[in-house]
Amino acid sequence: MKKGAFWTVLIYLIISSLVLASCSSSTSTSTSASSSTITSTTASIPIQTSTPVKSTTSVSIPTPTTATAGNWWDTLGKPQYGGTLTIRIDRDIASFDPYQSSSLENVQSAWMEKLVADDWAMDPAVFNYSIGFRPSQYEKGLLAKSWEMPDPSTYIIHLRQGIHWQNIPPANGRELTADDIVFHYHRLYGGGDGFTKPSPTNATVAQWTTMTSVTATDKYTIVFKWTITNPEVIIETQQSLGTSADIDCPDAVKAWGNLNDWRHAIGTGPFILNDFVSAGSATLVKNPDYWGYDERYPQNQLPYIDTLRILIIPDPATALAGLRTGKIDFLDSVSLQNAQQVHKTNPQILQIPVPVAQAITVDPRNDKAPYTDIKVREAMQMAIDLPTIAQTYYGGIADPSPAALTSIYLKGWGFPYGQWPQDLKDQFAYNPTVAKQLLASAGYPNGFQTSVIASNSADLDLLQIVKSYFAAVGINMDIQTMDAASWASFVSSGHKQNQLAYGLGSIGLTYAPMTQLVDFFNGNGATNYMMVSDPVYDAFYTKALTDTNVDDVKQIVKDANEYVARQHFVVSLLQPKLIGLCQPWLKGYNGQNQSISGTATAPKLLGFYGARFWIDQTLKKSLGY
Numbered sequence: 001m002k003k004g005a006f007w008t009v010l011i012y013l014i015i016s017s018l019v020l021a022s023c024s025s026s027t028s029t030s031t032s033a034s035s036s037t038i039t040s041t042t043a044s045i046p047i048q049t050s051t052p053v054k055s056t057t058s059v060s061i062p063t064p065t066t067a068t069a070g071n072w073w074d075t076l077g078k079p080q081y082g083g084t085l086t087i088r089i090d091r092d093i094a095s096f097d098p099y100q101s102s103s104l105e106n107v108q109s110a111w112m113e114k115l116v117a118d119d120w121a122m123d124p125a126v127f128n129y130s131i132g133f134r135p136s137q138y139e140k141g142l143l144a145k146s147w148e149m150p151d152p153s154t155y156i157i158h159l160r161q162g163i164h165w166q167n168i169p170p171a172n173g174r175e176l177t178a179d180d181i182v183f184h185y186h187r188l189y190g191g192g193d194g195f196t197k198p199s200p201t202n203a204t205v206a207q208w209t210t211m212t213s214v215t216a217t218d219k220y221t222i223v224f225k226w227t228i229t230n231p232e233v234i235i236e237t238q239q240s241l242g243t244s245a246d247i248d249c250p251d252a253v254k255a256w257g258n259l260n261d262w263r264h265a266i267g268t269g270p271f272i273l274n275d276f277v278s279a280g281s282a283t284l285v286k287n288p289d290y291w292g293y294d295e296r297y298p299q300n301q302l303p304y305i306d307t308l309r310i311l312i313i314p315d316p317a318t319a320l321a322g323l324r325t326g327k328i329d330f331l332d333s334v335s336l337q338n339a340q341q342v343h344k345t346n347p348q349i350l351q352i353p354v355p356v357a358q359a360i361t362v363d364p365r366n367d368k369a370p371y372t373d374i375k376v377r378e379a380m381q382m383a384i385d386l387p388t389i390a391q392t393y394y395g396g397i398a399d400p401s402p403a404a405l406t407s408i409y410l411k412g413w414g415f416p417y418g419q420w421p422q423d424l425k426d427q428f429a430y431n432p433t434v435a436k437q438l439l440a441s442a443g444y445p446n447g448f449q450t451s452v453i454a455s456n457s458a459d460l461d462l463l464q465i466v467k468s469y470f471a472a473v474g475i476n477m478d479i480q481t482m483d484a485a486s487w488a489s490f491v492s493s494g495h496k497q498n499q500l501a502y503g504l505g506s507i508g509l510t511y512a513p514m515t516q517l518v519d520f521f522n523g524n525g526a527t528n529y530m531m532v533s534d535p536v537y538d539a540f541y542t543k544a545l546t547d548t549n550v551d552d553v554k555q556i557v558k559d560a561n562e563y564v565a566r567q568h569f570v571v572s573l574l575q576p577k578l579i580g581l582c583q584p585w586l587k588g589y590n591g592q593n594q595s596i597s598g599t600a601t602a603p604k605l606l607g608f609y610g611a612r613f614w615i616d617q618t619l620k621k622s623l624g625y
Contacts, residue, residue, distance in 0.1 A: 072123045073296050076587055083615035084307040085586070087328050087606075088319045092279045092312055098243035099188060099199045103173035110284055110308060110607040111166070112246040112267035115157055115181070116239045117142040117608045118592065120295040124204035128352045129592045131409055131510035132604075138234050140295075141174065142608065143247065143268065145220075147238075152548040155183070155238055159220040163291045168266050169460060170251040176268055178216035183250040185214045185224075204244040207237050217486060228545050232553045236512035241604040270303040273375055273465040275490035284308040292611060303611035323349065323581055324586060326625035330589050330614075332583040336395050339579035348623065352580040352591040359403035359508030359575040360459065362452065362466060363501045367531040370448055371499070377568035378427055379438035383473045384432035386574055393462065394576050402506030402572040404561040405516055409575070413513045413554060415561030424565060430570065435473045447474020454479055455487035455503035463502055466573065495529045506530060507564065510576045513557045517541040532569050585620035588613040 086313075093107055094100075118129045119140045127138045145160045159178060165171035186192040188199055189208050198205045210233075213225045226234050239245075248259060249266040256264050257281070262276040271284035272294060286303050294300040311328065313319045320338060323489055324326040324346050332354070334342075339351050362380070364371035371377060381402075390400035394502040399408055403410040406414030417425070439447060467477050477500070482490060484503075491501045518525055518541050521532045546554050563585065580591040592609055 012566065017552075031376055037620075042439075046552040069313060071121075071296065072428045073121075073126075074449045077616065078589070079294065079297060079300060079304050079614040080617060081304050081306075081307050081614075082160060083308055083617055084306045085610060085613060085615065085618075086309040086311060086327065087311045087329060088311045088322065088328050090314050090319070093262075093276070095260050096262050096265050096273075098246045098248055099258065100201055107606065108243065108246050108265075109269070109280065109605055110610060111265055111269040111270045112248055113143050113269045113272055113607060114241070114245040114247065114605070115142060115144040116140065116147075116245075117605050120608075124590045127411070128590055130590070131407065131508055132241070132357060133407075133410060133413075133512050134239065134241075135412060136239065139239050142176040143181075143312045149231055149234070152231055152418065153226045153234070155224040155226070155234050157224070159222070160291075161220055163268055164269055164289060165249055165251070166266055166272055167285055167289055168272070171249050171266050174251075176247075177219050178222045180220075180250055181222050181247060182214050182216050183253075184271070184499060185211075186246050187253065187397065188244060188249075193332045197620075204240070204242040206239070207242075208244065211237075229548050230545050230553060231548065232516070232550050233514045233545065235287050236514055240512070259488070267607075269590055269607040271308050271607060279310060279312055282310040282411050284310075290611070294612060301499060302351045304614035305610070308606075308610050323478045323583075326583065326620075330580060332578070332580045332591070334579045334581050334596075336397065336577075336579060339581060340395070342581060344577050348584050350582040350584060352582065353397050353512060353577040353588075354580055354591040355575060356411045356505075357405065357510050358407070359500075360462065360504040360573040361505045361507055362463075362573065363530050364504055364570070365499060365501075365531050367498065367533065368498065370442065370444060370450075373442045374568055376444070377571070379429055379435040379473065380475065381568055382431045382435040382438070383475070383491075384469045384571070384573065386428070386572075387430070389462075389465065390576075393465065394574070398574050398576040400574065402565075403575050404565040404572075405507055405521075406561055407508045407510040407575060409510060410472065410513065413557055415565070420562075420565070422564070427566075427568070433471050439474060444474070449476050449478070450499045451478040452500035452502050453487065453491055453497045454481050454501075455484050455491075456481045457484040462573065466571075491529050492527060493529075495531060497529070506570050507572060514544060514553065517544060517560055521564065530569055534567070537563060537567075583620075585616040585623070586613060587616055596613065618624075 076497060087109065096108060098108055098112065116139045118134065119138055121131075122138060129138070129514040141160070143159060143163060144157045146158045148156050150156065159176065159181070163176040164173050167173035183193050187195045189205060189211065190196050190198040191211075193212060194322075210227045211224060212227055215223050217223055224234075225240065228234065247268070252259055252264050252266045259265060262273055262282070268288045268291070270287050272287050273282060273284050275281075277282040280458065284307070285305055290302055291304040297433060311322070313322065314337070320333055320334070320342060323331050324342065334345065342349055343351065361597070364377060364380075366372065386402060387400040390396070390398040401408055401417035404415050408416055409415075424574055439445065452463070460479075463479060467479065470477050487503050490496050492504060504527075509516045520527055521530065521534065521537050522528060522541060523533045523535075523538050537560065540556055540563070544553050544556045582589045588609070592605070
């Protein structure tokens with residue numbers, strides 16, 4: 001059946017079922033918005049894309065088993081040296097200089113290291129590092145030995161001693177010092193060493209505008225000073241995983257002016273970049289003088305693998321073919337549908353569900369009618385059956401809970417759905433009858449006509465399902481698509497849409513919680529394409545910046561979450577999961593911070609993890625590879 005014909009039949013069936021559900025007195029949902037139990041009569045409707053997504057096989061999730069004696073990682077086997085780790089990214093590498101760009105930091109981190117990293121000895125059952133936010137208790141020093149905050153606006157780093165730059169001219173293996181760290185931040189943010197202006201192209205610079213100075217007080221100590229007094233904001237910024245944290249080599253910058261040429265790539269990391277073919281591949285070899293040792297096996301010098309190959313493959317189908325044939329060791333950000341197809345042909349490949357970076361949303365212009373009326377926005381939310389979508393469209397691996405400002409997957413932050421009061425849960429429960437009542441109360445007894453500007457890189461099949469749910473309560477939505485770049489220009493930065501937008505998602509972020517307070521709904525936020533102007537919301541961020549107690553900040557973030565949910569600034573569609581696919585011979589991969597934005601790059605700590613992953617050569621050979 002052709003896709004167009006399929007959708008005609010499918011949408012007709014869905015609309016018919018939804019209309020019957022909202023009209024039938026014998027099987028209708030509760031008509032009270034405050035009812036504690038709301039049932040759905042559409043639970044058996046097979047909502048799916050043109051490729052069935054209902055899984056008939058369970059997703060394989062490698063769960064570490066704690067041994068009765070010893071360490072949890074003993075069950076993984078003893079690491080082996082040697083071999084090649086091959087990964088894929090989906091775009092060319094435009095620059096090798098963190099000053100130039102905040103994209104592809106994942107690749108740069110293979111040879112440039114950060115001050116802090118993840119805890120390799122942490123049991124994934126406790127915290128698995130699969131989301132972008134790392135609570136500070138789960139961070140460990142990398143270049144940094146330790147850090148402290150003697151007062152709320154001062155952050156002090158103490159470097160490890162004996163770390164050396166790679167033995168490549170002009171650094172020639174000299175020791176890393178505090179002056180090198182100061183130079184990096186002065187260059188990036190225009191704070192000294194001859195640099196008077198911040199990088200105009202690195203997007204992470206904006207996060208550091210409240211840092212006033214960075215100085216070296218001795219050979220191994222760096223002091224950062226901030227104008228703000230919120231320790232959580234400072235820690236989140238200092239310990240971020242972006243390019244601002246990748247320490248470049250001052251000797252190389254001074255010698256060549258920039259690091260755009262791959263031949264000028266020098267760092268302290270476990271791999272040395274020794275070949276690059278534009279739009280083809282990058283090849284890195286192990287740094288024989290690398291300073292690091294395995295935290296699980298302290299006697300083992302890192303890295304384990306000899307070669308790290310990065311294949312530049314834009315086409316997902318080609319990348320999947322490379323995985324199936326054993327030419328690629330793992331892929332991240334794979335859709336459920338593609339993961340299920342891989343399971344049919346290669347059942348030995350491990351499948352690891354990982355949350356996406358933010359919830360999928362339909363985003364109304366809050367400054368334009370009819371979306372200026374909160375009743376309309378609430379009605380749109382109640383028109384959608386999230387549990388049915390989670391079970392059928394996402395094959396049961398997505399949490400059916402709606403999201404607020406922060407992700408349902410953040411631990412210790414935000415406002416998890418389980419804590420919501422019942423009256424708020426009712427506002428997000430599927431109830432087309434009440435949705436129609438709300439529309440009538442807002443002056444739209446017969447619904448209304450609207451349009452949505454959608455990015456063609458977003459899930460358009462899901463949007464078709466949403467369209468059918470809206471139609472069942474009288475909201476007729478016309479879908480207009482744009483390529484991703486045009487959408488970003490027209491909607492995300494241009495704010496030129498008139499009604500609805502669908503593309504990035506604007507809630508449920510897995511980033512740092514404080515950053516989320518300003519990212520999307522702040523009146524002056526650059527990405528506030530929902531055009532929210534709400535002094536109550538803006539006050540959350542202002543209040544948080546001046547708070548010096550982390551527990552108070554957590555309460556502010558919680559209050560902001562509840563406010564966002566109650567105001568229905570956007571329509572929440574769930575926070576699904578993408579799949580990390582891993583060859584059985586690759587040891588150590590657990591979906592660690594895969595590119596959960598939906599694009600395939602690499603772990604944001606590629607050098608850190610790449611040095612610690614190892615290849616079971618015996619197993620690989622036994623499988624015929």
